Amino acid sequence: MSLLILVSIFLSAAFVMFLVYKNFPQLSEEERVNMKVPRDMDDAKALGKVLSKYKDTFYVQVLVAYFATYIFLQTFAIPGSIFLSILSGFLYPFPLALFLVCLCSGLGASFCYMLSYLVGRPVVYKYLTEKAVKWSQQVERHREHLINYIIFLRITPFLPNWFINITSPVINVPLKVFFIGTFLGVAPPSFVAIKAGTTLYQLTTAGEAVSWNSVFVLMILALLSILPAIFQKKLKQKFE
DSSP states (O other), rough: OHHHHHHHHHHHHEEEEEHHTSOOOOHHHHHHHHHHHOOSHHHHHHHHHHHHHHTTHHHHHHHHHHHHHHHHHHHHTOHHHHHHHHHHHHHHHHHHHHHHHOOOOOOOOHHHHHIIIIIIHHHHHHHHHHHHHHHHHHHHHHHGHHHHHHHHHHHHSSSSSSHHHTTTTTTOOOOHHHHHHHHHHHHHHHHHHHHHHHHGGGGGSSSGGGOHHHHHHHHHHHHHHHHHOOOOOHHHHHHH
C-alpha cells in the first residue's frame, strides 16, 4: 500500500512537471537536448545557456520551471540540486537567487518530510533503524534548541540531507521547526554555490565551487548556530 501511494504521488508530481515544461517557449532541437536535470558541470553550463537566452522574454516561465524542478528533486531525494543552486547565481541577482534556493530547499525538504510521514516509516524502521535511533537521541538532547540544531546539521556534512528529511517525521521533529531550520541552515552553503554561479563557465566540477576559505566560514557559522544550546547547557549545569 505504501509503495502504491508513493508511486501515485511521484506520477502526479511528474505530470505537473510535464505541464510546467509544456508551457515553456518553443525550443530548437539542440536546446531541447540540453533541457534536462544537470548531472555534471557541462550539463549545468548547457542548461544555463538555454535558460539565460529565454529568461528575460519568458521570465515567469523560466522562474516557475526552475522552482518546480528544484522542489521536485528535493521532494524525491533526486541528485542534481547542487547544480541548480550554482545555476541560480548565473541566472538571477544574488538576493533573489539566495531566497529562491532557500525557499526551494525548505519546501522540497518539507515535502520529502511529509512523504516520509505518509509512507516512509517502514523503510526507516527496516533499513535505518540504528542510525535513526542514534539521531533520535541527539534530537532529544537538543530538543530545547532544535532549530539551532537543524541549522547546524544543514551547514555541516555530518548527516546527509536525505537522511535528515526522511527520518525527521519518524523521530518527531516538528514540521515547522524542520522548515525554519532548513530554510536558514541551507543559506550559508547556498551562498557559496550561488557566488560560484557568477563564474559558471570557469568551473569544470561542482567541487570547484567550494574553496578552503568558504569551508572555514561554513564551520564558523555552524559553530555559531549551536552556541546558544551549548551556553544554556553550561549555565543550567552551573546553577544546578
